[in-house]
């Protein structure tokens with residue numbers, strides 16, 4: 279026997295970054311919004327904790343401003359392996375390293391100010407034609423947004439499970455008490471996968487490993503990465519190692535009827551791109567627009583557009599991960615001509631279209647790959 283709790287226009291399942299962004303954007307579009315999450319804030323999650331400049335811009339349009347002392351800016355990206363290294367600055371703006379718990383606190387505050395009704399410790403246990411069941415009680419809604427992460431139940435309940443392409447890797451992270459030594463997010467390519475370092479405060483860094491080897495842990499990868507090991511030497515650990523799966527998969531549909539998926543529930547790209555959060559923040563605005571126009575087909579189109587570049591970058595990086603030979607050549611080629619890396623980074627952050635990279639960029643990279 280169900281008991282109706284109340285009604286809302288938009289109901290968001292999941293209060294992680296994607297759910298909070300969706301809720302804020304829907305409030306900005308004038309909807310009455312209710313959100314439920316099974317966990318209690320501030321919610322932590324295994325993450326490299328870097329937000330790219332386009333993600334920060336999207337957050338800004340949602341009215342979310344991360345206080346200066348809650349994060350640490352980074353100017354670009356550096357790639358390194360045993361023999362080569364290359365770095366480039368973002369053409370516009372900076373990225374921001376921020377602890378997930380801080381990001382959650384700031385977004386939650388903004389959602390509360392925007393007038394989102396939030397239920398924490400509230401598990402959604404089913405969806406019905408006119409709403410959802412939260413801990414066995416009903417909330418009716420016009421629009422249902424599934425922001426319930428990688429193992430989304432809303433996706434399953436809505437028949438949107440059909441995925442096109444899947445890769446799976448393992449991610450681990452921990453924090454060290456050490457002053458950031460670089461103005462870049464550093465990505466170290468090792469034979470066990472990529473270790474990347476994001477500055478998250480003036481006295482701490484987040485170190486994350488992404489690997490396809492299930493038994494490898496951060497210490498194993500650090501053991502074959504002397505440059506980074508020397509940097510971290512004796513730095514106290516602030517957090518214990520925490521792991522998660524990172525996948526690349528694309529759904530055939532991200533919306534059906536009055537239901538839509540956002541964030542990792544709606545598909546994802548490998549964590550090495552550092553694009554997961556940025557994509558979710560951009561999707562949130564697109565979804566709110568689409569609900570306002572009562573046209574979720576428009577959201578599906580926008581969702582594909584937002585994912586296009588991150589998918590392309592994920593393909594390149596996974597190719598580098600899979601082929602030691604290709605990675606060596608690519609890094610040496612980029613080291614020989616760093617302006618190519620700068621242009622690739624500009625494409626990655628949406629500041630330059632791939633068309634502008636064009637024939638000249640492709641030929642230069644091809645030449646460097648052959649001669650490096």
Ligand SMILES: Cc1cc2nc3c(=O)[nH]c(=O)nc-3n(C[C@H](O)[C@H](O)[C@H](O)COP(=O)(O)OP(=O)(O)OC[C@H]3O[C@@H](n4cnc5c(N)ncnc54)[C@H](O)[C@@H]3O)c2cc1C
Nearest residue numbers: 292294295296316326327328402426427449541542554555
């Ligand atoms: C190792 C690793 C490193 C990464 N590094 C980066 C990075 O540097 N930069 C970046 O941008 N991205 C990174 N990502 C990706 C990023 O973490 C994700 O894109 C992001 O967490 C997705 O947010 P989300 O809100 O969609 O999902 P989640 O953060 O998983 O939130 C889902 C929420 O739904 C709730 N929930 C689930 N089921 C229910 C239910 N039935 N009822 C109620 N609530 C429910 C959960 O409690 C959870 O709070 C990384 C990922 C990994 C694994």
